[in-house]
Amino acid sequence: MSWLEQAPGARSPAEGYFGHRPDLMREFKSFYGALWDEGLLDPALLEMIRLIIAQVHKCEAELAIRHEASGLSDEKRAALGDWRSSDLFTQSERACLAYAERIPFEHTAITDAEADAVKTALGEPGYVAFSVAASLFDAMCRVRMVMDFESAQGDALHPPASAKGVLR
């Protein structure tokens, strides 16, 4: 249980926190949810990026969230813990995973070559969406840890955020 009292009507720990400012939480869900709602990137790739960043943080609350409708297979999800030695991931996915792993603690050290590899994989607009998504996933893990959110799964079919859904 978070050390801060929960906002009334909260459907998740994240809503229990941000729900103390319901109007801002609504706008945040709209922004964060756009990553998932608007199809800016392949949802399975987004899910992989989210999970690999949670893995770096060892953020159990983030890792407990499953977006099953993203299309990320159970096999790949399980292999993320040791993705470098797995043959399940494409070259493009490897470029994205390697880059995403550096966001939490090494963001200033990312090289032009690493950025070029992701741009080649996703195209320029894709690279922009990827950069915003990875940075937000990092920030959300940090919020969960500093606020002591409990692991809460909820409905596994839905994404972690959606303009009209629950903020998980």
Add this chain to the structure above:
Amino acid sequence: MSTTPRVSSAIAGEPAHFGSVLAHHPVLAERFMHLYGQFWDSDVLSARLKEVARMRNARVTECGFCRNVRFDKAVGQGLNETIVADITDGYETSDKLSDAEKAVLKFTDALIHDPELLTGDARAALTRHLSPAQIAELGLGITLFLALAKALITMGLEPEQMGRTELPTPAPAAAPS
């Protein structure tokens, strides 16, 4: 850290900056600008306390753009350069920062750097000075500051050189469609 943009502007005639790069995704851009404006427009948490957290985030993430920008509303609330210098280094022993500001800085450090920094005493100080609504607004703001700074840095949108620049505080844009 690259100061050469790794991505081009999506707005004809404009250089690559966060807004013009985010314009590759108009819906994302529109929703971010609206959210960021709403956040700064809210007075639940003062602009000065928000700016204290933003300045600390700029220092820890090494975001040169963030570090050099000052929003005018916070400056108007007395956040001068002497105080900003204490935010950068040695805030815990500062005699210029209030206890509420020090509690905000400790929470900021815990969120962006190490959650273990938010000890029982630090939590108690935060909840003594801020209401749950203010703590929620602060946490949302730090989330945005951190994500924005890392996105700026990784996309190579950091300025090569930049002096201190006072800007109008972001204002709410039209509601997103």
